[in-house]
Amino acid sequence: MDVIFSSIYGVMDRLLPFAFAEPAFMKRAILAMLFVAPTAAAVGVPLVHFRMAFFSDAIGHSAFTGVALGVLLGIHPLLTMVAFGLFVAWAITLVKGRTELSPDTVIGVFFSTVIALGIAVISAQKGLTRNLQSYLYGDLLAVSEIEVVWLAFLFLGVGVYLFLAFNNLMLLGVHEGFARSRGVPVQALEISFALVVALVVTAAIRAVGILLVTALLVIPAAAARNAARGTAQAFWGAIGVAAASGLAGIAASYSLDTATGATVVLFSAAFFAATAVARRARRLS
Amino acid sequence: MTRLHHLHTLEIRNLSVRAGGVEILSAIDADIRCGEVTALVGPNGAGKTTLLLAILGLVDYSGEIRFCRAEEHGRGAPRIGYVPQRLDFDHNAPMTVLDFFSLSSQRYPVVLGHSRASRTAARESLAQAGASHLAGRPLGKLSGGELQRVLLALALRDNPDILLLDEPVSGVDAAGEELFCDFLDQIHSASRFSLLLVSHDLSVVSRHADRVICLNHRIVCQGATTETLTPENLAAIYGSGAHLFSHGHADGHGHLHDDAPAGPDRKAP
Numbered sequence: 001m002d003v004i005f006s007s008i009y010g011v012m013d014r015l016l017p018f019a020f021a022e023p024a025f026m027k028r029a030i031l032a033m034l035f036v037a038p039t040a041a042a043v044g045v046p047l048v049h050f051r052m053a054f055f056s057d058a059i060g061h062s063a064f065t066g067v068a069l070g071v072l073l074g075i076h077p078l079l080t081m082v083a084f085g086l087f088v089a090w091a092i093t094l095v096k097g098r099t100e101l102s103p104d105t106v107i108g109v110f111f112s113t114v115i116a117l118g119i120a121v122i123s124a125q126k127g128l129t130r131n132l133q134s135y136l137y138g139d140l141l142a143v144s145e146i147e148v149v150w151l152a153f154l155f156l157g158v159g160v161y162l163f164l165a166f167n168n169l170m171l172l173g174v175h176e177g178f179a180r181s182r183g184v185p186v187q188a189l190e191i192s193f194a195l196v197v198a199l200v201v202t203a204a205i206r207a208v209g210i211l212l213v214t215a216l217l218v219i220p221a222a223a224a225r226n227a228a229r230g231t232a233q234a235f236w237g238a239i240g241v242a243a244a245s246g247l248a249g250i251a252a253s254y255s256l257d258t259a260t261g262a263t264v265v266l267f268s269a270a271f272f273a274a275t276a277v278a279r280r281a282r283r284l285s
Numbered sequence: 286m287t288r289l290h291h292l293h294t295l296e297i298r299n300l301s302v303r304a305g306g307v308e309i310l311s312a313i314d315a316d317i318r319c320g321e322v323t324a325l326v327g328p329n330g331a332g333k334t335t336l337l338l339a340i341l342g343l344v345d346y347s348g349e350i351r352f353c354r355a356e357e358h359g360r361g362a363p364r365i366g367y368v369p370q371r372l373d374f375d376h377n378a379p380m381t382v383l384d385f386f387s388l389s390s391q392r393y394p395v396v397l398g399h400s401r402a403s404r405t406a407a408r409e410s411l412a413q414a415g416a417s418h419l420a421g422r423p424l425g426k427l428s429g430g431e432l433q434r435v436l437l438a439l440a441l442r443d444n445p446d447i448l449l450l451d452e453p454v455s456g457v458d459a460a461g462e463e464l465f466c467d468f469l470d471q472i473h474s475a476s477r478f479s480l481l482l483v484s485h486d487l488s489v490v491s492r493h494a495d496r497v498i499c500l501n502h503r504i505v506c507q508g509a510t511t512e513t514l515t516p517e518n519l520a521a522i523y524g525s526g527a528h529l530f531s532h533g534h535a536d537g538h539g540h541l542h543d544d545a546p547a548g549p550d551r552k553a554p
Contacts, residue, residue, distance in 0.1 A: 049378060166394035167387075174374045174385070174424075181341045181367040182389050225379045229423065234379035235396035 005145055020254035025141050029260065032143045033246040035151040036204050037216060037264070039158045041242035043200050044221035045235050046166070046193065049173040053218045054104055055092065055194070058111040059201045060213040062088040065118030066202075067135050072121055081135070082202045088114055089198035093191050138209030138261035140250075147206065154203050161196055169193060170231065208261030216242070219268040226275035241271045293319045293354040293363070295340070295447055295479065300348035302335055309335045311503050313348070317447065322469075322480045324494035324510070326487065327522055331501045333483045334370065337449045340481070341367055354446075363447055366440030370451040370483075372432065376425035382435050383407055383420045386442070406442050414438035450482045466493055487514065 009027050020026060047056060066084030070077035088110060096106045122132070134142070168189055172179040180186055197217075204216045224237030249264030256263070295317040302310040310332045317323050325333050338344045352363045384395050386407035391400040399407075411417050416434040419427065427435060433453060440448055453469075466489055469480070484490050490497060490510065497513040499505040499522045506518050 049375065051375065163394055166396065167389070167391070170380065170384075170395070171388045173378070174380075175369055175372045177338065177341075177343060178367060178369050178372070180343050181365065225377065228379040229421075230381045231379055231384040232396045232398065235394075 001145065001149070018251065020251045025143075026250070026254065028143050028145060028148055029140045030247065030250055031148045032140060032151050033207060033250060033264065034243060035148070035155040036200075036207050037220075037242040037246040038239045039151075039155045040200050040204050040216040041220035041224075041238040042162055042235065043158060043197055044217035044219075045224075045238050046169040046173065047197060047217055048221040048225065049170060050193075052197070053214060054107050054111075055089075056197055056201050056217050057214045058092065058107045058114070059085050059089055059198045060205065060210050061111060062114045062118075063135065063202055063205050063210050063213075064132070065114050065121065067132060068118045068121040068125075072125060077135075078206075081205070082199065085198040085202040086195055089194040090191065093194040097187065097190070134209075135205060136209050136211055137259055138205065138207050138212065140207045140260045143206060151203060154199065158196060158200060161192070165189060165192065208265060212261050212265050215265040215268065219265065219272050220245070223268065223272040223275045226272070226279045241268055245271060293352065293446060293479070295363070296349075296351040296353060297340075298349040298351065300336075300339060300346055300350065302332070302339055302344055302346045304344070309502065310339070310346075310500075313500075313504055315498055315504065315507060317479050317481050318496075319446070319477060319479045321495040322482060322493055323496045323498060324490040325481060325483045325498050325500055326485070326490060327500035327505070331522075333500055334451055336500065337367070337451055337481070337483065340447070340449060341365060352446075364443055364445045366443060366445030366448040366478075368433070368436045368440050368448075368450045368453060372436075374425070378423075378425050380424045381421055382411070382416075382424055382427075385424050385435070386410075386439060389439075390442070407438075410438040410442035411435070413441060446478055448478055448480045450480065452483055452485065469493060487519075490514070 008031070009024065012021060012027050012030070016030070021030060047053065062085050063081045066081035067077040069084060070080030073080065092107055092110050095110075096103050099106065168179070168184045171182065172184055172186060172189060176186060201213050201217070204213050208216055220238040220241040221234070223241050224234045228234035228237050245267035246264050249267045250260055252258070252267070253260040253263035297313055297315045297317070300310060300313040301308065313336065315323075325336065327333055335344060339346045340350060354363070383399060383404070387395045387399045387403040390403035390406055393400070407420065408417065411420055414434045414437055416431065416438055419431055419435060422431075424432075424435070437450075437453075470493060482490075482494065491514055494510045496508065497510050498507040499513065499518060501522050505522045506513055
C-alpha cells in the first residue's frame with residue numbers, strides 16, 4: 001500500500017504545487033475530502049428531493065451515542081458509531097412506515113432519545129468528554145491511509161448504488177403511488193437509501209464532525225439546485241461544489257489556522273449564497 | 286359507442302377493501318371494457334381512488350379482478366397507465382419534463398444523459414398530447430393543465446391497455462379543461478384501450494363517458510351514461526339537494542354540488 005500512496009503523493013505534488021499540500025498529513029486530508037465530499041453531495045441530491053435533511057441530522061447526532069457506547073463497551077468507537085448510525089436509520093424508516101405520525105415527529109422522537117442515551121452514558125463515564133471532541137468537530141488532518149482507502153471504497157460503493165437506484169429514487173420523490181404503479185420497489189428503496197445515508201453521514205463525521213455533517217450532504221445539493229435546470233446539472237453541480245469547496249476549505253484553513261471542516265462548510269455556504277442571489281437576479285430580470 | 290367485440294375487458298367481481306376495520310369498498314361488480322370511457326362518480330370519500338388503487342394492485346383486497354384479453358391480441362398481464370390526482374412534489378425540484386420521462390424508460394441514471402430511445406419515445410408521446418414545447422421545461426413550473434398533459438403523455442407512452450385517470454380536470458381552468466376533454470376524445474377514438482375516469486364534474490362525465498359507475502362504498506348504480514345519470518340516481522348518491530346546473534359564468538359548465546348529506550343508497554335495476 002505504501003507504494004500506491006507514494007505514487008499518488010507524487011502525482012499530487014505535480015497537480016497541487018502549493019505549500020498547503022506539501023505535508024503528507026495534508027495530502028491524506030485532501031484525498032479523504034475529495035472522496036467523502038462528492039459522495040455526500042451525490043447522496044444529498046435525492047436526500048434534498050425527499051426533504052430528508054432532518055433525517056441525516058438525526059443520524060449524525062446518533063453517532064455521538066455510538067461513540068459513547070463504543071468507549072463504554074471497549075470496542076473501537078468508529079465501528080460502534082457506524083453500526084449505531086445504521087441501526088437508528090433502519091429503526092426510523094421502519095417506524096415511519098408503520099405509524100400515522102408525520103416523519104419529522106418520528107425523527108424528532110428518535111433524535112432526542114438517542115442524544116439522551118448518549119449523554120447518560122457519557123455522564124456516567126468520567127474522562128470520556130475529551131474523547132468526543134474530535135467527533136464533534138471532525139479531525140480531518142488526523143486521517144490515516146487506511147481510512148483514506150475505506151473512504152475510496154465508500155465512494156465506489158455509493159457510486160454503484162446510485163447507478164442502480166437513482167432513477168427510482170427520483171421517481172419515488174415525485175409521487176409514491178405513481179412510482180408504485182410503475183413497479184418501483186418502494187420499501188426496499190426507502191430502507192436501502194436510509195442505510196446508504198447513514199453510512200455516508202457516519203463516514204463524513206471524520207471529516208467535518210457531528211455538528212456539521214448534514215451540511216456536507218445538503219448544502220452542495222441545495223446550491224446546485226439553485227442554478228440547475230435539469231437533474232444532470234443539479235447532480236454534477238453538487239459534486240463540483242463539494243469538490244471545489246473541499247479543496248478551497250482545506251487550503252484556506254491551512255493559512256488561516258481555522259478548523260478544516262468548518263472552513264470547508266463555509267466555502268460551500270458561500271456557493272449557496274452566490275447561486276441563490278444569481279437565481280433571484282435571473283428571475284427578476 | 287358499444288362495439289360487438291371487445292379486445293379486452295377488466296372484470297371486477299365481488300371486490301371488497303377494508304382498512305383499519307372500516308369497509309371502504311364492498312361487493313363491487315363491474316366491467317371495464319376496451320374502447321369505452323367509463324366514469325366513476327360518487328361523493329368524497331366514497332372509495333373512488335381506492336378502487337383505482339385496487340386495480341393497480343396497490344391496496345389489499347378480497348374478491349377478484351380479472352383481465353380478459355381476446356387470444357389474438359396478445360397475452361399476459363395488462364399494462365395499466367395511471368394519472369394520479371395530484372403530484373405533491375417539490376416545485377423547485379431540478380427536473381425537466383424530459384428528465385421525468387427518462388426516469389422510467391432507461392436503466393442508467395438520467396444524470397448520465399438521456400438514451401436515444403427514451404428521447405424518441407418522450408418526443409412522440411408529448412407531440413401526441415400537444416405538449417412538445419414542454420419537453421425542456423422544469424416539471425415544477427408547469428401550470429395545472431400543462432402538468433396533466435405531461436402526465437397523460439407519460440401514461441400513453443407505454444401503450445397501456447387500461448388508463449386510469451384520477452380527477453383529470455381538477456385544478457385546471459375552463460379553457461384547459463375543454464382542451465383536455467377534446468384531447469381525451471381524440472386519443473380514445475384512435476387507440477385501443479379502456480379508460481376509467483374519476484370525476485366530480487358531471488358535465489364532463491355526461492359529455493365524454495360511455496358508461497357510468499356510481500359509487501358510494503358499494504355500487505349504487507351503473508350503466509350507459511344517459512340512462513344512469515338520472516335525477517333520481519343522483520339524489521341517491523349525492524343526496525336530494527344534488528342537481529346538474531349551469532353556473533352564471535361564461536364557461537356554462539354544469540357542476541355538481543354535493544354538499545348535501547348523502548341520501549339512502551339505491552340500487553338501479
